Amino acid sequence: MLNTFFPDMHSVLVFVLLSCFASICHTCNQLDKQALLSHSFIISSSSSTPLNWSSSIDCCLWDGITCDLHGRVTKLWLPFRGLRGSLSPSLANLSHLSHLNLSHNLLSGPLPNGLLSSFNHLTTLDLSFNCFSKELLSLPYSIQLVDLSSNCLSGKIQPSLVFGQARAPNLMYFNVSNNSFTGFFPLPSCNSFSLIKSLDFSVNCFTLKIPPGLGACSKLEVFRAGFNLLSGLLPFDIYNVTTLREISLPRNQLSGPIGDGIVQLSNLNTFEVYSNELNGEIPRDIGRLSSLEHLLLQSNNLRGNLPPSLMQCANLTTINIRNNFLEGDISALDFSKLQKLRTLDLGNNSLTGYFPLSLTSCTSLMTIRLDTNELEGQVLPDMVAMQYLSFLSLSANRLINITGAIRILTSCKNLSVAILGNNFIGEAMPDDGSILGSDGFQKLQVLGLGGCKLYGRVPAWIAKLRMLKVLDLSFNHLTGSIPSWFGNLPRLFCLDLSSNFFSGEFPQELCRLPTLSSRLDVPLVDIFMQPFNDYRLQYSGLTNVLPQINLRNNSLSGRIPLEIGKLILLHVLDLSLNNFSGSIPEQISNIRILEKLDLSNNHLSGEIPESLTSLHFLSSFSVANNNLQGQIPIGGQFDTFSSQSYEGNPQLCRPVLSSSCPSINRGNEQKIIQEEGGGFNIPWFHVTVGLGYATGFLVVCVTLLFQDSWRYAYFKFLSNMHDKVYVIVAVNMARLRRRLQR
Structure with a gap:
């Protein structure tokens, strides 16, 4: 009886208690x-x-x-809800x-004065990825986590005001990255x-040196201050913080050397200080960093040999020491212990030396x-x-035997990028x-063999790629004619055959390349390559390859x-220094x-066809040294090109050139008058951009409109892709001079 009674009583008590709590x-x-209810973002x-x-x-x-048991609100947690106001x-x-999280919304305006410091129980504050503005004045005493990253905050961070001696003693995580803070570094x-465990000040405008004091942060695990204007030496006391897992200061x-004391950071996982002015040698005993996974030292002034001890860091997945002054025989290094290495x-x-066996x-x-x-061998x-x-770049070395290289690499089943240019000099x-x-090269997307002075013809095996x-x-x-089968390659969008000895005509089959003649999305490839090639500079920087012939x-x-007009997705067409004759196709x-x-x-x-004035993204144009005649088109981008674009055509005329047009018909004259005097308040001011760089231009515009809320995306866009933004502001001085004379 009791065995059946107590379970029922237990259920009743639980129900009563839950009802009371509810x-x-x-x-x-x-x-x-x-x-x-007073918040406008609710509505x-x-x-x-x-x-x-x-x-x-x-x-x-x-x-x-x-709410807590007394009906008091303890958490306001609304990330990713599209809130405004x-x-x-x-x-x-x-x-x-105690917890306030309004991150990843569209909130804006200043943080009310004294708001944050008024919360006596707040431990978590996350307002990241909004557009809150003005300064950061203070923090709550109870705070443990602060994330104000990716906002529009500006001004200086005064450590004495924001932190203070008696403020926030329990602070563990502090992130103000991707804002517009200025002034001295607020350590x-x-x-x-x-x-304190994590400090993130990256993507701001902090200046001068990192002050001493990091050495006292005995529990610090993450220190980030990249993408600023910091100068001076790496703070040597940072090497005393043995708890550090990440140092990010790109x-x-x-300037100055990487101190030997870095080898004391036995827990260091990531060390990235790329794109600075660091010099000296890589510490000889860097191999003692047994936890190191990511070593990013590229684009500095580091010298000396690559330390053999680095090969003892068995957990390394990324080594990037590009763009420095390293020397020594790489084939003497033993890479065999780096079994986790993914990027070198x-x-x-x-x-x-030779390619390391x-x-x-x-x-x-x-x-x-x-x-x-200066690598040699095969x-x-x-x-x-x-x-x-999947990615192999060995260009600009002294390799030999291109036939053997191709045969070997065809067996690398996942190879998608093979850049071998400026090697194999003078081979067939x-x-x-x-x-x-x-089944060779079934995944190959990029093949670079430029600058090799190879002789012969374009091989037919390329048609199988x-x-x-x-x-x-x-x-x-290379000699002979340009193969017509190029037009059958279903994914080809960038073809560079410049500076060879090709003869014959422009193959009409090229005008039906699928990726250039249809509205299908063209999957561009990011590789290390210079556009508009100079073989001495090829592959020296990361650039988004433009669709081009x-x-x-x-x-x-x-x-x-x-039929050239069918290549509607083409960004670059360079046919210069050939023997083409006839007229310029209006279809361009x-x-x-x-x-x-x-x-x-x-x-x-x-x-020059008048219709070319409709090419509103044309930022580079030249017809110099031909036999063209008549009036140079007026309007659009043609108002921005200098006389060098037309020189060597004595029968071309335009006011910008030394020769004047013998006669201008009434329609063109009226067009000039309208452009100079009517319609717009500032008709002589032209801004032009190329479409390949239009993304960068739009980012600039967005940055001007929304200031720093998008600045982090802009910085990343420039860091990982290295796209160039070309904004050409051209002022027609002749028209301006006429205005001033009137």
Whole structure:
């Protein structure tokens, strides 16, 4: 009887207690309710699931609200809800609030004065990814986590005001990255903040040196201050913080050596100080950093040999020491212990020796860049074991035996980028049709063999590369005609055959390249390559490859086919330094997004088509040294090009040139008068951009409109992709002079 009675009693008691707790928890404090209802962002929520905040509902049941047993609001948690509006000072009435998270919304306006410091129980503050503005004045005493990253905050951070001696002694995480803070670096005193674990000041405008004091942060694990204007030496006391897991200080102006004391940081996982002015040698005993996974030292002034002890860091996944002054025999290093290594980039140094045999045992490698060094020898047959290898750049070395290299690399099944240019000098282009086998280069998207002075013809095996998107055969000694089968490559959008000895005509089949003649999305490829090639500079920087056909400096003749206008997705067309004749096809005006058009140094005749003025993204244009005649078109981008674009055509006329037009018809005269005097207040001011760089231009515009809320995305865009922003502001001085005379 008792066995059956007590379970029933237990259920009843649980039901009663839950009912009591529910009635208590759902009795919202009226002061808290009014404080929440005062916020304008409640009404203007653009979320697909609107907030259920209503005066008729107990506020403890509202979305994102948590109450304690007394009905006081303790959590306001509404990230990613599309909220708009600003914070009301009445929020300070939530006196029991412990967690405030409004991150990843569209909130704006200043943080009300004294708001943050008024919360006596607040431990978590996350307002990241909004557009709150003005300064950061103070922090609550109870705070443990502060994330104000990716906002529009500005001004200086005064450590004495924001932190203070008696403020926030429990602070552990502090993030103000991606804002517009200026002034001295605001390092809090770790004597007062002994619990601090993470400090992130990256992507701001802090200046001068990092002050001493980090050495007292005995529990600090993450220190980030990249993308600022910091100068001076790396703070040596940072090497005393043995708890550090990450040091991130890229893209500053830091100088001096990397101290030997860094080897004391046994827990260090990430060390990135790239794009600074650091000099000296890499610490000899860096191999003692057994936890190191990411070593990013590229673009500094580091010298000396690559320390052999580095090969003892068995947990390394990324080594990037590109763009320095390293030297020594790389083949003497033993890479065999780096079995977790995925990326090795030692490009643009002065390393000597052969391709390291031990490197082929690192079977997890996906990216190898050893370009622009002084390596000798051949591509090793053992590379076939590197089945994850997808990116290989060995350009600008002294390698030999291109036929053997192609045969070996075809067995790397995942290889998508092979950049081998400026090697194999004077060898024959491999033309054996069986060199690929039945499944070779099935994933190859980029093939770079420029600057090798290879002789022979374009090999037919390239026609089998159905995934090929970028082909660079520039600066070789190739002869014969341009193969018509290029037009059948389904993914090709960048073809560079410049500076060879090709003859014959422009193949009409090129005008039907699928990725350039249809509206399908073109998957551009990011590789290390210079646009508008200079073989001495190729592959020296990360650039987004533009859709282009570059046949510059060959012996091509005949007319430019009218079908060229079908390449509607082309950005660059360079046919200069050839023997083309006839007129300039008016159909080129169909290529609306064309950025560069170079037809100079040919035998073209007739007039420049007026329709080319509709190419609004054209930022580079030349028809110099032809036999053109007539009036140069007026309007659009043609008002921005200098006389050098037309020189060597004595029968061309325009006021910008020394020759004047013998006669101008009434329509053109009226057009000039309207442009100079009517319609716009400032008709002589022109801004032009190329479409390939239009993204950067739009980012600039957005930055001007929204200031710093988008600045982090802009910085990242420039860091990882290195796209160039070309904004050409051209002022027609002749028209301005006429205005001043009137």
